[in-house]
Amino acid sequence: MAKHPIYQGRDSCYALREGIYVKRIEKPGIDTISEAVGIAYLILRDYRRGWTYDHECHKQPMDHELFMKRLRYIATLAKRHGATKAELRRIKKIIKYVAKYKRLPKQLLKRAKKIIVRKRKKTR
Numbered sequence: 018m019a020k021h022p023i024y025q026g027r028d029s030c031y032a033l034r035e036g037i038y039v040k041r042i043e044k045p046g047i048d049t050i051s052e053a054v055g056i057a058y059l060i061l062r063d064y065r066r067g068w069t070y071d072h073e074c075h076k077q078p079m080d081h082e083l084f085m086k087r088l089r090y091i092a093t094l095a096k097r098h099g100a101t102k103a104e105l106r107r108i109k110k111i112i113k114y115v116a117k118y119k120r121l122p123k124q125l126l127k128r129a130k131k132i133i134v135r136k137r138k139k140t141r
Contacts, residue, residue: 020072024056027136030070031059036136046098053091053100053108054125055132057115060087064119088112 022029025039025047032038039055047053063069069079069087077083095108114122121129 021074023070023072024059025052030072030074032136033074034070037133038136040132040134042132047091047094047108048098048100048104050100050104050107050111051128051132053095054111054121054129056091057088057111058121058126058129058133060084060091061115061120085116088116 063079064084
C-alpha cells in the first residue's frame with residue numbers, strides 16, 4: 018500500500034479522509050513554525066478524540082504514548098527539513114508546552130487555524 022503523510026499536504030490522510038490538511042509553505046516537510054503549530058493542533062485533535070490515522074490512512078487508537086511520539090517527531094522533521102536554529106528552538110518550546118498542558122498556547126491558535134486548509138470539493 019501507498020504511504021501517505023498523515024497531516025500535511027493534499028495527499029495526506031487528513032486530506033483524503035477528512036478534507037482538511039496542513040498547508041505546505043515552502044518545501045515538503047516541516048520547515049516553519051506555522052507548519053509545526055498546525056500539525057501539533059491536529060495531533061491534539063486526534064488525542065482528544067482518541068484515534069488517528071496510520072500511513073495507510075487506516076484508523077488507529079491514539080494513546081498518550083503515540084501522542085508524545087508524534088509531538089516529538091515534529092522537531093525531528095523540522096530539523097531534517099531545514100528549519101533554522103531559532104525556529105527549531107521555538108518549535109521545541111511549543112512542543113514542550115503542548116505536551117505539558119495538552120493545548121496550544123492561546124497566541125498560536127489563530128496561526129494554527131490559518132495554516133489548516135479545507136480541501137475544495139470538485140465542481141462540475
